[in-house]
Amino acid sequence: MSWIDIGAIDDIPLRGARKVKTKLGCVAVFRTDEATVFATSNTCPHKGGPLNEGIVHDNKVTCPLHNWVLDLESGEALGADEGRIETYAARVENGRVLIEASLLGRQAA
Secondary structure, eight states: OOEEEEEEGGGSOTTEEEEEEETTEEEEEEEEETTEEEEEESBOTTTOOBGGGSEEETTEEEOTTTOOEEETTTOBBOTTOOOBOOEEOEEEETTEEEEEHHHHHHSOO
């Protein structure tokens, strides 16, 4: 696997997110606890809301536009909502956040 270093874990607030611009579009990187991160597409499947501006809780994010809740592990919309977001492998190593690069090259971000 090829990993891209996108920055320090401390640059992402606890239960917060940051937007990372890639050649294929924007990726949202979420920090759910001290050393757990998730990377997903940044656009809500409902009305295109910016997920990096949503509310992070447990391993989920609530879209800031219409309160859709999306699972950060599976990308699936929860509850009565239908849809999904792309998810990308992400990890923390030595205080740095890494995203798996080959997935970004194969999928629209």
